[in-house]
Amino acid sequence: MKKNRSYSLRLSFVFALCCLIGAGCQKDMENFDNKVFISNETVETLLLKGDDTGRGIIQTAIAQREQTNIEVVYKADLSLVDQYNRMFNDKAVALPEACYEIEQPKSTIAIGGVKGNDVIVHFKELSTLNRDLLYVLPVTISSTNLDVLSSARTRYFVIKGAALINVVANIKNNKLSLSSSGSKDALNNLSTITAEALIRVDKFGKLISTIMGIEGRFLIRIGDAGLPDNQIQLATSSGNVTDPSWTVNTNEWTHVALTFDSSNRSVELYINGVKKGGSQPSPYSGTVNWGNSSFWIGYSYEDGRFLDGDICECRVWNRILTQEEIQAKNHFYTVSPEAEGLVAYWKFDEGAGIVVKDHTNNGNNIASSKPLTWKAIELPAK
Structure with a gap:
């Protein structure tokens, strides 16, 4: 009995102490200055x-x-x-x-x-x-x-x-074509065109590596029979255009911009913003029509002509970009999707999946034939 009574007294004391502490806390809460x-x-x-x-x-x-x-x-x-x-x-x-x-x-x-x-x-x-x-x-x-x-x-x-580009796609043994949706007219009947891509080639060693276009019509590729395998060439239905200065190094990020004006049949190529070889005459004088299922990125004629490397910032314009525009600050890495004359813009910034979004309002997304290999990166490099 004595033991139980002592325990009860201690319990009562603890309860009273808790009440006092609670009252004090409540008083502090009441005195708290609102801020x-x-x-x-x-x-x-x-x-x-x-x-x-x-x-x-x-x-x-x-x-x-x-x-x-x-x-x-x-x-x-x-x-x-x-x-x-x-x-x-x-x-x-x-x-x-x-x-x-x-x-x-x-x-x-x-x-x-x-x-x-x-x-x-x-x-x-x-x-x-x-x-x-x-x-x-x-x-x-x-x-x-x-x-x-x-x-x-x-x-x-x-x-x-911060890096303007944080992810790119490697398209070795892969290819991308236009989806069925979107406004294909935006890519057709182009009497003037500027096509751009930011690429990093891991290896050549093949006869032909493809950037973009349509085989037998209007195609931007690297290499050909009788050419160094790192020399860019415009292949058209009327003949091909190239220059010894149109070369790309491996393991380097390279911005490529090709312009074509059907009115005077002139072709110009810019590598990292620098015009190479001056204006070249083209045997082709028609319009460019890329708005169909024959348009590919990383493919032409047969699967072995893929681009062995990374790619991003692919763009198609319905006008000739000036050298000043191509050399503009950060132009290699990003442009406004609402820029005048921009009719297709594939950034390759998804980081997952097989679909690459067209960032213009034309909605001409592209899709790869097999899962893309996505690579984290920071461009421009610091």
């Missing part, structure tokens, strides 16, 4: 991938409901760049004022609510930035009618260069 804060992560990173614009979001919140509207105004504060660098041991520079805008800087938390409307930071002219630098834009609470949680007062938008 406004940014509910997003402190840092958001935006990667420069060729787009000229972007946006960031700032979300406002409070811990407890209030009986009045809470007005919170934000501003960009470049004086906080040094603070960011100290906090994160970084070497960022301030984002230029021309590259951002906060049109509506106020967030309002309505009576009885705990969240305010989002504040949007619009980023612009991002293509003008130096991809080798790290930029930061601190956006902070500048005024409000409630106390601010100091540790969540500022959000840092970090902008840095």
Whole structure:
């Protein structure tokens, strides 16, 4: 009995102590000062991938409901760049004022609510930035009618260069053709054309390696009987066009752009943005018609004429690109799908599957005859 009584007394004491602690905690909760804060992560990173614009979001919140509207105004504060660098041991520079805008800087938390409307930071002219630098834009609470949680007062938008291309396809022993859907007319009756591809050849050693086109009509290939197996050739129904300077090295990423103008029968080839061999006369004077099932990437005549290597950024234009356009910053790695005259754009950035999307509105997707080998990569290489 004595033992049980002692146990009961101890249990009563513990229960009373818990009640006292609970009461104290409740009192602390009642005395807690409500504060406004940014509910997003402190840092958001935006990667420069060729787009000229972007946006960031700032979300406002409070811990407890209030009986009045809470007005919170934000501003960009470049004086906080040094603070960011100290906090994160970084070497960022301030984002230029021309590259951002906060049109509506106020967030309002309505009576009885705990969240305010989002504040949007619009980023612009991002293509003008130096991809080798790290930029930061601190956006902070500048005024409000409630106390601010100091540790969540500022959000840092970090902008840095990133690979424009992160995945490519290896098409060794493979080939791709147009799907049945899409607007085939966009690829037909082209009196002027620019065809582009970014390739990395692992090995030649075969008579012919195919980039794209239609056998016996209008085909861009590498090698032929009597030619070095690394020399590009335009093969048409009326004869072929090439030049000794039209050569491609193995194990190097190479941008190839071929232009054809039927009005004067001229062919020009650019390798990595440099015109090679001047303008070449073409025996072919007709239009280019690639909008049918005979069009292939990586195939012509027979399966052994595949391209032994990687490929991406295949494009077809219905106009002649100038040398300045081909040499434009990052043109090898990305262009706008809405660019004037772009009628087909296969980026090869899916990373899985056999279908490669046409990023123009024409919807001429292509599909491989067997599963593609996808390779992770970073281009341009740093």
